[in-house]
Amino acid sequence: MKYLSxxxxxxxxxxxxxxxxxxxxxxxxxxxxxxxxxxTIVRQGIDELLGDAVEMIHGPxxxxxxxPLEQIDRAVALASRPDVTFTSFGDMLRVPGSDCDLQQVRxxxxxxxxxYSPLDAVELAQRNPDRQVVFFAVGFETTAPANAMAVWRAHxxxxxxxxxxxxxxxxxxxxxxxxxxxxxxxxxxxxxxxxCTVMGWDEYEPIAERYHVPIVVTGFEPVDILEGVLxxxxxxxxxxxxxxxxxxRSVRREGNTAARELVGxxxxxxxxxxxxxxxxxxxxxxxxxxxxxxxxxxxxxxxxIHANESPDCRAGDVLRGQLKPIDCPMxxxxxxxxxxLGAPMVSTEGACAAYFTAGRLRSPVAGxxx
Amino acid sequence: MTAISVSGAGAVCPTPTIESERxxxxxxxxxxxxxxxxxDHILPWFTSPALRELGDAAVVPISGAELALSTDAFVVxxxxxxxxxxxxxxxxxxxxxxxxxxxxxxxxxxxxVIEEGLPLATLDRIVASMARxxxxxxxxxxxxxxxxxxRGKADGLFITTxxxxxxxxxxxxxxxxxxxxxxxLVSGPVGAHGMTIMSVREGLGFETELISDTAALxxxxxxxxxxxxDDVHVMRDPTRGGVASALxxxxxxxxxxxxxxxxAIPVDPPVFAACEVLGLDPLYVANEGIFxxxxxxxxxxxxxAALRAHPLGTRSRKIGRVTGxxxxxxxxxxxxxxxxxxxxxxxxxxxxxx
Numbered sequence: 001m002k003y004l005s006x007x008x009x010x011x012x013x014x015x016x017x018x019x020x021x022x023x024x025x026x027x028x029x030x031x032x033x034x035x036x037x038x039x040t041i042v043r044q045g046i047d048e049l050l051g052d053a054v055e056m057i058h059g060p061x062x063x064x065x066x067x068p069l070e071q072i073d074r075a076v077a078l079a080s081r082p083d084v085t086f087t088s089f090g091d092m093l094r095v096p097g098s099d100c101d102l103q104q105v106r107x108x109x110x111x112x113x114x115x116y117s118p119l120d121a122v123e124l125a126q127r128n129p130d131r132q133v134v135f136f137a138v139g140f141e142t143t144a145p146a147n148a149m150a151v152w153r154a155h156x157x158x159x160x161x162x163x164x165x166x167x168x169x170x171x172x173x174x175x176x177x178x179x180x181x182x183x184x185x186x187x188x189x190x191x192x193x194x195x196c197t198v199m200g201w202d203e204y205e206p207i208a209e210r211y212h213v214p215i216v217v218t219g220f221e222p223v224d225i226l227e228g229v230l231x232x233x234x235x236x237x238x239x240x241x242x243x244x245x246x247x248x249r250s251v252r253r254e255g256n257t258a259a260r261e262l263v264g265x266x267x268x269x270x271x272x273x274x275x276x277x278x279x280x281x282x283x284x285x286x287x288x289x290x291x292x293x294x295x296x297x298x299x300x301x302x303x304x305i306h307a308n309e310s311p312d313c314r315a316g317d318v319l320r321g322q323l324k325p326i327d328c329p330m331x332x333x334x335x336x337x338x339x340x341l342g343a344p345m346v347s348t349e350g351a352c353a354a355y356f357t358a359g360r361l362r363s364p365v366a367g368x369x370x
Numbered sequence: 371m372t373a374i375s376v377s378g379a380g381a382v383c384p385t386p387t388i389e390s391e392r393x394x395x396x397x398x399x400x401x402x403x404x405x406x407x408x409x410d411h412i413l414p415w416f417t418s419p420a421l422r423e424l425g426d427a428a429v430v431p432i433s434g435a436e437l438a439l440s441t442d443a444f445v446v447x448x449x450x451x452x453x454x455x456x457x458x459x460x461x462x463x464x465x466x467x468x469x470x471x472x473x474x475x476x477x478x479x480x481x482x483v484i485e486e487g488l489p490l491a492t493l494d495r496i497v498a499s500m501a502r503x504x505x506x507x508x509x510x511x512x513x514x515x516x517x518x519x520x521r522g523k524a525d526g527l528f529i530t531t532x533x534x535x536x537x538x539x540x541x542x543x544x545x546x547x548x549x550x551x552x553x554x555l556v557s558g559p560v561g562a563h564g565m566t567i568m569s570v571r572e573g574l575g576f577e578t579e580l581i582s583d584t585a586a587l588x589x590x591x592x593x594x595x596x597x598x599x600d601d602v603h604v605m606r607d608p609t610r611g612g613v614a615s616a617l618x619x620x621x622x623x624x625x626x627x628x629x630x631x632x633x634a635i636p637v638d639p640p641v642f643a644a645c646e647v648l649g650l651d652p653l654y655v656a657n658e659g660i661f662x663x664x665x666x667x668x669x670x671x672x673x674x675a676a677l678r679a680h681p682l683g684t685r686s687r688k689i690g691r692v693t694g695x696x697x698x699x700x701x702x703x704x705x706x707x708x709x710x711x712x713x714x715x716x717x718x719x720x721x722x723x724x
Contacts, residue, residue, distance in 0.1 A: 004646065013706040045708010094717070103717075107392040116648070222706050338402055338716045357713050 007221030008044075016226035017049035023233050024053035029185050030232055031178070031321055033171060034140075034192030035062030035349025036220050042354040044222045054229055057185070057321035058354075060174050060277060061192055063139040064091050064347035065319060068273040070307040071138075071167040072097035077302050078134050078165060079110045084300075085128065087121040088136040090114045091347045096340060098307045118150035118164070125154070125162035134296045137166045142194040144168055144285060145259035148266035151287065151294045163296040168285035169272055171195050172203050177280050178320060179211045186321060188232040190218040190225065193247035198263075200255030204243045212241040219247040266291055275309065275343055276319035315342030318351050325352040332356060396717020400611025400656075403717045423544050423623070426467035426607065427535070436542075438473030438535035440464055449492060449526050451570050453563075453582030456529055457500035459658060462586045464533035465507055466607045469588035470661065472543045472595070473535030478504060479513040480531050485524040496527065507586040509533070541595065547603035548624035548664045550694035555673060557590060557683045558583065558660040559636040560613050561652035565644045579640050583659030590682045594663060597676030604664040607657070611714070614653040616662055617690075617700045618714045627696035630712065632704050634689045653702075653712060654719045664692060 006012075032038060038058045041047055047056055060066050076097045079086035086102070093102045093114065106112040111131075115121050118135050125133035137147040147164065154162040171192060178184060191204060196217045208215045214235035218228030228246040235242060245251055263285070272284025287295040297303040313330060317323035325331050325344070335341040337353050344350035396403040413421065420428040427440035444460045461478065468475040480500070484493065504511050562583040569580050587607065595602060604624070608616035613635075621628045637645075637652045645652045659682065665673050670688060677683035700712045 008705055010706045043710050044704045044706055045710060046706070048708045049706065090718075103394050103396065104390055104392070107390065107394050337713075357711065357715075 004221065007223040009223060013222045013226055016223065016230055020226065020230050020233055021051055021053045023230065023237060025237060027052055027055060028187050028233055028236050029055045029057060030188045030190060030229060031057045031059045031186045032190040033059040033061040033175065035347065037190060037218065037225055038351055038354050039349050040220055040222060040225055046222055046225055054233060058351035059321060060274060060319040061140065061171065062344065062347055062349040064095055065343040065350045066169060066274045066276065067095065067138050067167050067343065068275050069098060069309045070305055073307050074297065074302040074305050075102060075136050075165055076100060076105055077305055078296060078300055079105045079112050084132045084134055085111045085113060085124065086134050087113050087115045087124065092136055092138060094346050095343050118147050119153065122150050122154050122159055122162050125159050129161060131161060133162050135164045137164045137168060140169060140171055140195050141199045144263045144267065145198055148262045151266045151291050152262065154294055155291060163294045163299050164287065165296040166286055168267065169274060170283055170285065172207060173280045173283035174274065174277065175207055177277060179213065181320065183322060188214040188236055190228045190232065191215050193217055193219040193250060196251045196255065198256050198259050200253050201243050201245065202253060208241050208243050214241050215243045217245045217247050217251050219250065276316035313341040315344050318344055325355040394717065399715065399718040400615050401715040401717055423546060425544050426470040427473065429471055429542055436537055438468045438471050438537065440467035441530065441532040442467060443528065443530045445525065445528050446567065447525055448570055449496065451582055452566055452580060454584040455496050455499055456527060457496035458503045458584050460529040460531045461500050461503040461507065462584050462658060464531040465509060465586045465588055468533050468535035469591045470543060470605045470607055472541045473537055475507065475509045475533055475535045475588055477510055477512045478531050478533045480511055480529060481514060482516045483524050483528040484516060484518045485526050486518060486521040488526050503586065541600040543602060543605045545604055545606065545620050545623040548620055548626045548692045549603060550626060550692060551667055552603055552664045552692035553667050553670045553688055554628060554690040554692065555663045555665060555686060556613065556636065556660060556689050557677055557686045559638045559641065559685055560657055560660065561637055561641040561645065561655035563658040564655035565641045569644060580644065583657060585659035585682050587659065587661050587682065590677065590680045593676050593680045594673055597672050598665060598669040601669050602663055602665050605661055607661045609658060610656045612654040612656055613662065614700065614712045615714050620664065621700050622698045625697045627693045628690055628700045629693060630690035630700065630702045632702045634687055636685055636687050650719050654715055
């Protein structure tokens with residue numbers, strides 16, 4: 001498949017891994033921001049190739065994982081209403097709320113449908129004028145343009161029975177929060193290629209400069225990630241801290257200006273809670289007042305649902321890169337994809353689920369049956 | 371940016387596990403939830419020794435001979451799709467289950483649960499295609515039943531089929547037969563049926579050339595058995611839950627490890643592309659016209675030659691091997707030389723957000 005198979009080329013990947021190991025004079029600590037990158041790293045065994053040259057810690061870039069508990073509870077409340085058809089991307093359905101998840105709401109009689117695009121939810125609303133169709137808008141800057149487009153389109157078409165439960169978050173404030181934490185270990189970042197495809201990278205330049213960390217905008221295939229790691233390690237070895245773009249086939253410095261403009265028109269910046277990190281100022285997106293008719297929280301009065309999250313699970317430490325999933329005492333025994341204690345065990349992009357499903361027996365396998 | 375707080379205390383995530391008191395859609399996925407449904411709610415009550423191996427079909431003694439017996443229920447939306455319809459699936463599915471234990475399918479019975487309002491023309495097309503499939507496969511449909519339920523109480527049409535097959539000789543395949551050193555073969559590219567259904571299902575409008583692989587496999591199985599003098603340890607058609615779930619079941623039943631070579635697993639480009647778009651792994655996608663065969667290493671070449679000589683098996687491949695290590699586990703050696711475990715999924719494979 002063009003633009004895909006060449007970035008999974010084993011020969012190039014191994015050569016890059018060799019150069020990384022040859023370049024690193026010590027063990028560097030890098031964080032890949034995006035859950036899609038975590039997925040590739042664990043799925044393909046990239047961390048095995050890096051050996052002692054680089055420790056990858058997995059950042060908070062899984063949209064399922066950072067969606068706060070109270071937003072799940074609000075989703076459950078909306079989906080339980082008899083007049084609502086609740087629509088969502090598939091992997092939100094198994095995230096446990098305080099009482100139950102969306103799959104269970106469906107089993108109890110709620111109408112919950114998986115869609116592949118928010119525009120499908122708008123169409124569903126048009127076809128079912130007697131139903132209230134709510135779309136669960138989660139994700140980073142990557143999914144924000146399509147979600148903004150759905151609101152804008154519903155507004156243009158006058159689709160009164162469509163609304164959106166918004167839980168959008170943005171990447172740069174989270175990176176700053178991680179860097180300002182007293183126990184921060186991150187020395188360089190692989191920034192999320194798809195987020196930057198939308199947003200460009202100018203907002204990362206002050207971060208690289210102020211905190212003196214290299215930030216490499218990186219793609220999602222094995223060769224992308226290894227090249228991103230090599231660029232970051234090369235900067236670290238030279239004592240540099242710049243923003244570099246590995247993902248040149250997709251990302252321009254200014255990003256996608258039309259998409260940015262649309263996001264800015266529909267959404268505004270708000271303070272937002274992140275599961276595992278806490279509230280980060282100006283790190284979320286919410287619907288602007290001009291489009292408030294499409295805000296499901298206001299339409300159905302669920303904004304007062306609040307939830308306190310349990311301190312038992314250490315997802316927060318995992319999301320902040322302080323704890324490897326496999327070092328968590330709950331991992332694999334109390335907490336599994338069948339019975340997730342926390343969201344990182346639910347999504348395939350979540351660090352815990354990635355380790356559980358793909359990396360669980362890595363050591364004995366590698367040692368046992370070469 | 372001074373007010374940012376990153377609190378180490380109160381690491382946050384939701385309270386523990388919710389055990390469901392109701393059946394979830396995931397209980398029908400072919401993954402761990404399905405296995406739990408069987409283990410906790412069905413098998414405690416149904417205790418026949420013939421059920422113990424949980425093979426694709428039961429092998430039962432009747433009047434001094436052994437017969438293979440299998441039953442299957444079919445629910446698919448849409449009822450008609452590129453490459454087939456629910457009727458063809460219902461015939462092939464049961465024939466294939468019989469073929470996987472080494473039986474020759476002979477007779478089928480059929481039950482129709484029809485929703486009020488189903489166009490008779492649709493029913494006619496589906497029944498006609500069932501008749502054609504059965505005739506082509508050399509089996510007779512010999513009994514049946516019809517029930518009609520109120521509109522809204524079924525999704526157009528549900529079909530169940532039960533099949534009976536006979537054995538020639540003593541060969542029986544069971545999921546417990548895999549041995550250290552065996553080789554895993556697949557008779558064709560994976561994922562075609564499941565991705566076809568997803569591509570035509572309401573709301574997923576991408577234009578592709580996907581066609582379901584539905585096929586009756588017993589002629590291909592017969593060709594394989596003849597070529598290797600019945601030296602076949604396990605056969606399995608990887609339907610719901612895909613190749614990954616089928617191999618996990620075999621690894622558990624045979625108490626072996628199974629290592630797959632990622633690059634050897636055949637996936638057609640449209641299936642690969644559709645999986646990439648939706649963030650799905652073709653190893654977990656349903657198939658209806660391929661099977662997995664686990665054979666001793668000594669017969670691999672003749673087995674592959676026999677499979678490839680049949681029109682349904684031209685793209686047969688060796689995709690992995692059986693080991694004594696890591697019993698009960700299936701893993702993949704990745705293209706770049708890493709490894710990853712291919713576990714059974716809890717429920718349905720969920721498309722990713724981005």
